[in-house]
Amino acid sequence: MLVGLYSFFMRPRHLFAITAMVLVAAVIQAQSPAPPNTAGAALHALFDREWEWELSQDPLWASYLGDRRWNDRWEDISTGALAARQAHRQSVLKDLAVIPRDQLSAADRLNYDLFRHQYQMATEGFQHRQHLIRTSTLSGVQGTEFIVDSLRFQTVKDFDDWLARLDAFPAYMDQNIALMREGMKTNVLLPKIIAQRVRPQIEQIATQSPEQSGYYRPFRNMPASVPASDRERLGKAALERVRTRVQPAFAKLLEFMDREYLPASYDGVGWWRTSSGLAGYRFFAKYHTTTDLAPQDIHALG
Secondary structure, three states: OHHHHHHHOOOOOOOOOHHHHHHHHHHHHHHOOOOOOHHHHHHHHHHHHHHHHHHHHOHHHHHHOOOOOOOOOOOOOOHHHHHHHHHHHHHHHHHHHHOOHHHOOHHHHHHHHHHHHHHHHHHHHHHOOHHHOOEOOOOEHHHHHHHHHHOOOOOHHHHHHHHHHHHHHHHHHHHHHHHHHHHHHHOOOOEHHHHHHHHHHHHHHHHOOHHHOOOOHHHOOOOOOOOHHHHHHHHHHHHHHHHHHHHHHHHHHHHHHHHHHHHHOEOOOOHHHOOOHHHHHHHHHHHHHOOOOOHHHHHHHO
16 A cells, blocks of 8 residues: 555656646536636636646646647756745635635535645645655656657647757756655655666666657657658657657666665655655545545554
C-alpha cells in the first residue's frame, strides 16, 4: 500500500492531479442549470477562473485536453512557482468560504463541496512535500516521452511546439533534480528499492539512439498535412534536440541518481520513514480513501 502512494503524485502530471480533480467539479457544473442567484453566479465564476488558472499552470495537462495555448512549454516546478501555487490555492479557499453555501442549489452545493475538498487536499498535501518525489517506476520525469501519444501532431506548428519543448527540456530536468536534491536534504525521497528500479529506465533513455527515442516518435511518420518542404527540417531538428538536449539531460539525471540520490535513499519502504512521517501517512490514507480513518484502522479492515 505504501509503495503505491509514491506513484500517484508523479505528474505524468505529472501530471499533481489537482487539475483532473477540478475537472470532476467542472463536469458536474456543466450538467447543472444556470446559476439562479448571486451565490451560484459567484461560484461558477470562481470555477471558470480556476479552470483557466489550472490549465495555465500545467501545460502538459492542457495539451492532453486539447488546449494548445501552452504547447511549447513544460510546467514550471521551480520552488518559487510551487510556493506561489500553494499560496494561490489557499487564497482561493478563502474566496470560496465567502460564498454562502446555504444559498446554492443542491447541485452547486455538491460542486462547492467537491471543489473545496480538492483544494484542501492539494494544500494539505503540499505541506507533506510529496512534490519532492519526482519519479517512480510507473511515472515521473522519465515518463514525459509518453505525452506524445496524447498530443495532436497534424500541423507544422504542432511539430514546432514539440521542438520548443525539447529545447526547453534541460531546464525542466534541472528543476526536477533541484527538487529531488531538496528531498534529500529534508528526507523526502524514494526508498532504495524503487530508486534502483527507476535507474534502468533513465539509463535507457539516456543511451538509446535518438531515432528510437520516444521524444522523436512524432517525427517518424509525419502526416500529409505537413508540407514536404518542412518535413526534412523538422526531422533533422528533432534528432538534433534529442541528441543534444534531451539525452544529455537524462545523462545528468542518471549521474545524479548514481552519485547522490541512490546513496541517500533509505532501505525498506513506507512514507512514514520520511520527515513527513506518520502525519504524512495519515494524509495519504485520507486522500485515497476519502475517510478520516487512521491507517491502522484501514489495515484492520483488510
